[in-house]
Amino acid sequence: MPAKLLKGAEVAKEIRAELKAEVEKLKAEHGVVPGLVTILVGENPASQSYVRAKQNTAHELGFHSVQDNQPADTSEEKLLDLISSYNKDPQVHGILVQLPLPRHINENKVLLAIDPGKDVDAFHPVNVGKLMIGEPDYLPCTPAGIQELLVRSGTEISGAEVTVVGRSNIVGKPIAMMLLQKGKGANATVTVCHTRTKDVKFHTRRADILIVAAGVAEYVKGDMIKPGAVVIDVGVNEVGKTADGKRILKGDVAFDEAVEIAGAITPVPGGVGPMTITMLMKNTVRACKVHNRIKD
Ligand SMILES: NC(=O)c1ccc[n+]([C@@H]2O[C@H](COP(=O)([O-])OP(=O)(O)OC[C@H]3O[C@@H](n4cnc5c(N)ncnc54)[C@H](OP(=O)(O)O)[C@@H]3O)[C@@H](O)[C@H]2O)c1
Known part of the structure; x- marks a missing residue:
């Protein structure tokens, strides 16, 4: 029997409906609106499309959303100043700097400049460390x-x-750390x-979850998958591209073979991808609540 499809697109839709209801409640009961700013430096087409998707979702959920596009020759200093001003802006609860940045800008320096409380991508070392000790924000x-x-x-x-x-x-590294923690879902x-x-296949064939x-x-x-395993x-x-110029996407798993062996599998596209943006929105709602001292 072919594997069950884990359709992230459908689960993401479900979570977004929950978040939308939460945003409406935050507005009605507390008079606050989650705010997300997305900073894009330069004109990388892939980055532009990721940023657009994030902003569209933020908009759809009723966030205060700002897309801040900066030219490719923006200096590191200017970018750091910009982040500093968003760190202080009470209407902004989440700051996302789209990576990669142009080569003249030090990415680590930029990620360190984001207030960890507004770091909804969770890339700041403070948030990485908190995840490591099992106490993530x-x-x-x-x-x-x-x-x-x-x-x-x-x-x-x-x-x-x-x-x-x-x-x-x-x-x-982070998914390994998360599933290793003590507690629910781990x-x-x-x-x-x-x-x-040395022998990747040896390890993949042992996995209940790959x-x-x-x-x-x-x-x-x-043949690298244990029969019945859950494959993400x-x-x-x-x-490649289709005749009409659309991107042809493949996952890291040979789907046609895997679907006959796994117990469940995520498709590409429509699996993990839609979940990623949704979790960014979830982090932003959480940041808004933390900043306004609103309990769950
Ligand atoms: N759907 C989403 O939302 C989403 C989000 C992020 C990434 N992605 C996709 O996920 C994939 C991975 O992204 P990433 O940013 O984690 O990639 P990455 O930074 O390039 O890391 C790839 C990792 O895979 C390992 N690797 C590569 N070839 C291997 C092989 N033949 N055998 C064993 N290990 C191998 C590398 O090992 P070494 O460390 O030894 O080099 C490295 O640790 C990409 O296709 C990316 O587009 C999707």
Whole structure:
């Protein structure tokens, strides 16, 4: 029997409806509106489309949303000043600087300049550290989306063998850390693979939950998956264009093979991707509540 599809797009829609209701309640009962500013430096088309999607979702949920576009030659100093002013702006609860930044700007310096309380991407070392000790204020968006998808699909995480392929700071490492924590939606035994791992297949075949964030199109084949496993495909790889110019996207998992072996699998597109933006919105609503001392 083919695997059950874990449709992130549908789950994300469900969460967005919950968030919209929460935003309306915040307005009606407390007179506050979650505010999100997205800063884009330069004209990278992929970044422009990500930023547009984030702002559209913020708008749809009734946020105060600001898209701040700066030219590619913006100096580091100017960008840091801009962040400093948003740090002080009481209408702004979440600040997102779209990466990558132009080469003349030091990304780490910029991420450090964001007030950790407004760091809705959760990339600031303070937020990374809090996640590490199991006391996060904000969870990084893609890993949070993966965990939410697992929990809402009723996947047993506690005690499960989880293998993560990829050790990036934005996906692999944080999702491994999150599933390792004590508590709800975690308590897994986690293995992390990377390019120096001797036998990736050995680890992926042991996994009850396999999370692949390698950035290599169709890297995980059917014979690398344990029968019945839950497979989360984070990869988004452009492998060509259709005749009418649309991007052809493939995940990091060879879907046609995997769907015959896995118990459940996320499609690409429509799996993890839509969850990521939704978790950014969730973090912004949380930031708004924290700033206004509103309890859940
Ligand atoms: N859907 C979403 O919302 C979303 C969000 C973020 C990323 N993504 C996608 O997820 C993928 C990963 O993103 P990322 O930012 O984490 O990528 P990244 O920074 O390029 O990291 C890739 C990781 O995979 C490992 N890796 C690469 N090839 C491998 C191989 N053959 N065997 C074992 N490990 C291998 C690398 O190992 P080394 O460390 O040894 O180099 C690295 O740790 C990309 O396709 C990206 O577009 C999707």
